[in-house]
Amino acid sequence: MISSGLESAPRPQGRLTDHIGLGVLAARYDRDLLEEVLNRTGRREKRSRRLSAHVMIRYVIAMGLFFSESYDEVMRLLVGNLRKLGSWTDDWQVPTASAITQARQRLGPEPMAALFDRAAVPLATSGTKSAWLARRRLMAIDATSFDVADTADNVERFGKMGSGPKASAYPKLHVAALAECASHAIVGAVLGSCRTGERTLVADLVDRVGPGMLVLADAGLFSFELFNAFAATGADLAWRIGASISVGHLRWLPDGSYLALIYRPGLDADRRARLVADVKTGRNIPTDLARLVRVVEYTVPDRNPDGELIAVVTTVLDPDEVPALDLAEAYHQRWEEESALDEIKTDLRGRGEVLRSKTPDLVEQQMWGLLLAHYAIRALLLDAADPAGYDPDRMSFIKGLRVVRRQVTDQAAITP
Template identity: 65%
Template sequence: MVRAGQVSGDESLPGGRLTDHIELGVLARAFPRDLLEEVLDVTGRREKRVRRLPAHVMIRYVIAQGLFFGSGSEEVMRQLVGSLRHLGSWSDDWQVPSTSAIAQTRARLGAEPLRELFRRAAVPVAGYGTKGAWLAGLRLMSIDGTGLDVADTEANVAAFGRMSTGPKASAFPKVHLVTLSECGTHAVLAAEAGGCRTGERTLAAGLLDALEPDMLLLADAGFYSWQLWHDATGAALAWRIGASVSLPLVRALPDGSYLGLLFDPSVKTARRQVLLTAARAGQEVPGKQAQLVRAVEFTVPDRNPDGELVCLITTILDPARISATELAGAYAQRWEHESALDEIKTHLRGGGQVLRSKSPDMVEQEIYGLLLAHYGVRELMCHAADEAGHDPDRLSFARSVRVVRRQVTDQAAFPP
């Protein structure tokens, strides 16, 4: 939504700079002006002199770019302010800033304010009544990764690299993005980006600070390592492990799951046997060498002729809290993360589209603009679903984006 502000003097006419009156109305609730000002103060990016495009406006503009990804720089600005003249809120001396002016102001702003805004604004969305978001009082979360093509410049190639080399090299440099997502709402709450050859586990380590005690974090086998599992202490965990991970039986449990002993890979075979014997006798084992976990094994049908065997390990040792059947069902919610990434890559960015920024800092800024736009839409969808008593998954993300875009371009009002 575009809003035209009133100023002192003749209240029937707009005043000040055109950009003083720009707001992403339906998304402004997620990113209020006071929060933008705090972010600019913390990051030291507040402008030192009056400019036609102040820093707080450029933050909103970058989010708008994420919402209108396929549009050019000036067109995004026009979409934000196009309804002002129709409503009699246009001053003849206002001009839409040029592409060059917008690019220069984006560069001055940098990526840090967008990163900080995302860190502060992207908080858990699901309420206790949100359908499909909780299991036994724990908020279902997941981690997953994806790749994004970026503009083919020397700076981007140096920073992010290409997949493969020589004649088989990817046409564009590629960013590797790993995110922490709320399964029930698809809201992304934390993100780490790096070069295309940066491992998922390396990037996932940067997400651990966002974990909270009321969360149950789901992850696929590709994310498991002793170190990452050992460091992810901020939440309950339920991760798949591969066949190469040793997990000897300690004790069978009545719900069909069992307690097993997870080892630091550096522990020698003889020492493992000593630790296993102690665990089976009910003794504590040193946490730096081994950890008692609960394992749930189940088969996923239709993945191959014999079904696919999944081994899920969890820090929730008591079957009375969450049964093996409930854990297996919860793990299926991890696939919701892939849907969230598809929403960003297909419905916001557009299938096959390339991030336009030509420098690594601007690429990062652009990525956070996309993430903030996605979060704002998903927050609105969750509130709408909660009020109607529906699961947020029943609402169409693509349709919601179209509604938000219409709100941005079609509405304007004088603020109170």
Template identity: 55%
Template structure:
């Protein structure tokens, strides 16, 4: 006798066997079941494709972008076949059946899983992750091409305007990442029409004391700076051209103290001056420290960088150290490139034909990338190496092979990974 999961009763249910290899250490069965219960996606009856299996399956899709729906399912179940514990009467579901199972699951469980799992994972000894005890973090944005369907086009839009529209609709994301480990620990997702700055504002509640959050000039605004600084995190932003930064006090390392003027106050002062008023408001605003330096580009031209920070005391971080820390923002851009190009495949469009499944796929992509990078960080710490020394593509290939060979075995008990216990600052 065989139950509807495709397994003989003596062997247990499929959900007690299937996994995604070593990544199941991080996204373990108990956590998945807890999230399914919390999001109301736990089944009331046994299905051929239970919700837990679909969660692992969607993550597997993000490991094997080049494979078809059916082939990814075969990768997950062939281990059970080789053990003889899989019913010969069970057949890999059709693409249509898999799509229906994904639709039943929806995007919320994958989003909640990512939000619960993805926390900064650098230990105190992790190389390249700190500036004098401050955890180096960065924010940045990117877009992902999604399938060209009417529903996706309506939900996400596309760049280029009516005259020269992009070939595919695009989803926009802004992420908060840990520079030293390349892990993306928080993200906001919306349509292409929503600009990066609006999405970045939603990430502020993930800033916390002990972080040094780095951002490029496109993210600066007076209100965003004030809100971000109020979290207790330290900030290091590159300034756009335009805002005046008067020198209030020069400092020994070549930086200087200044202040940020609220644009509303600046406009009011300009009107007062224009009208000849003698009661012009005195300058005031949040105090910042300014670091200015020039970088010579490959073509020999010079580019001026103007950074502002909440770290006012040069003895806590010198101008040279902060300039070097700003360069660590490129490590986060590397993380985004890993996710967009290497893991997904260069030029590859996401699979999902509907907006909800696009969102589900993107959260699964973020979760899977985080799981890979967290394991790489653990390996680097054990070998006393900078995580940058490890190859993402080589690690991805190893994990793919391990999933192929061992995915269907019962996963081992979760390892003692620091981020699973939400230990943000060990």
């Protein structure tokens, strides 16, 4: 007599929740990595629990995958297939929403943040399409906000936009992010209050960039101080500036761009003019007053019939290394980060949905779970795109998300 696979499947030893995984995502965040971040953050339990810390890390990532589901339903989705394998013992019950919340509180946001910091690295290889310009990895920085549950604690921590009767309906978690343009992988993030300015949040991303990158940013993030801080990392920059930013023209370059100075705020016109004259005569200028940059100016008539002038300042001074046209085309890769953030806000979270965690620590924990879920899916899409020679930012995120959700619920997620 031939027995079925279900009848012959071995029953795993130990607690049921010790065997919970996330299917195709388990390899991205394996058990050893989880144990490492738990040790680093001091969240390892002193006694055995049904909902152990490493289980809850995976559970919080699953919350990102199944955002609209209730807490206990997310757990059912993770363990439901184990019943078919004969590994769900008769006396085991899905933990209540209250028990899950208590386990999340014990975990806190720190292990999720540490896991993201440890695991979220640039993904593009040397052969990845649209990932590079003159041997520089194209990266972008931007910021956005997420509505969170309207509780007194969340209002205190994150604030609301506006005040009085014009205040926003919900408190808002502000997220500044660094993304790899080609893969849409977010590889750096800072969480804060909506009362904190974007530039202040973005400043904390400085340690996530370095040599070999070309970092792109929109005009809303430009300041002399922030530009200098990112440039000091050794990364090259290409940031748009607004019409209100004064630049001191020095000389035209063969590709139509020009060398110029950008200034520390507060310098009067006479002082700026003297700095320009000093550079033209070969004198050194104080770096705390001005910086030498190259300016690329252009219009995009098919997108802007009014002919708005776009001005991008860059630390790449040699037009032979990166011609103006190539730099202008590369700058528009910045929109890929907006697409990446939209994938989180629309595809994972759901359009208009609210992060429903009631306390600030759990809000941040949930946000890190969303970021980790997004990163893992984007890594899978890159793994599929590179061998086929596809541009990874053309891979459908929503289709990848559906595949991962099916893997979690349809396959055995048992780890050794």
